[in-house]
Amino acid sequence: MDNQTYSASDMCAPGKVSLRQMVKSLVWLAATCALYMVMFWLVKRHPEWSPGWRVLATLTPLLPGVFYLLSLLRSFRAMDELERRIQLEAWVFALAGTVVVNAVLNVLNANGMGPAAYPHGLQIGGVYMTMYLFWSLGFAISRLRYR
Amino acid sequence: MKNKLRELRAARAWSQGDLGDKLDVSRQTINAIETEKYDPSLPLAFKIARLFKKPIEDIFTPCE
Numbered sequence: 735m736d737n738q739t740y741s742a743s744d745m746c747a748p749g750k751v752s753l754r755q756m757v758k759s760l761v762w763l764a765a766t767c768a769l770y771m772v773m774f775w776l777v778k779r780h781p782e783w784s785p786g787w788r789v790l791a792t793l794t795p796l797l798p799g800v801f802y803l804l805s806l807l808r809s810f811r812a813m814d815e816l817e818r819r820i821q822l823e824a825w826v827f828a829l830a831g832t833v834v835v836n837a838v839l840n841v842l843n844a845n846g847m848g849p850a851a852y853p854h855g856l857q858i859g860g861v862y863m864t865m866y867l868f869w870s871l872g873f874a875i876s877r878l879r880y881r
Numbered sequence: 882m883k884n885k886l887r888e889l890r891a892a893r894a895w896s897q898g899d900l901g902d903k904l905d906v907s908r909q910t911i912n913a914i915e916t917e918k919y920d921p922s923l924p925l926a927f928k929i930a931r932l933f934k935k936p937i938e939d940i941f942t943p944c945e
Contacts, residue, residue: 814905814907814910815906815921815922816906816907816909816910816919817907880909880918881913
């Protein structure tokens with residue numbers, strides 16, 4: 735294929751990062767989330783557990799979380815230089831966008847005009863969601879830029 | 882930076898995918914270099930020069 739247009743499958747193609755690697759990352763992420771929910775439920779249902787056990791159960795999801803991070807790093811290393819550039823731009827966009835959104839919320843809250851849902855700015859869940867949204871947007875923009 | 886990658890590749894009747902495989906980069910990277918949207922790193926530029934058996938400055942020229 736020699737022309738400069740790309741099909742939808744090309745845009746989704748992971749380049750030098752194998753599909754297997756991406757699936758592996760997603761499996762570790764799913765395991766982390768699932769274990770987090772299970773442990774959250776268990777700790778809430780068993781207030782009789784000793785503090786040690788409660789801490790251990792709460793921190794258990796960190797284990798698949800570490801494997802998820804390692805898997806992400808492996809994917810990053812497997813990327814070619816343009817893909818790394820695209821990812822870097824997407825992450826910078828995500829970070830900057832999240833900081834701006836949080837700053838706006840904090841300024842609005844300080845002046846008593848903040849949205850009722852965010853009285854203390856973005857909470858940790860909000861930060862993850864906002865970062866993910868900005869990362870997706872940044873990734874799409876950057877990908878189109880080098881298309 | 883301007884480059885002659887497209888001409889060099891076309892002269893050998895290679896597709897962007899073929900060239901990407903030879904250089905161990907994605908087809909999108911080759912396309913971005915050819916359309917001058919992306920300047921390759923120095924190691925990749927050397928790899929390209931070695932592949933086409935030409936000095937780097939014969940392939941890449943800075944924009945004035």
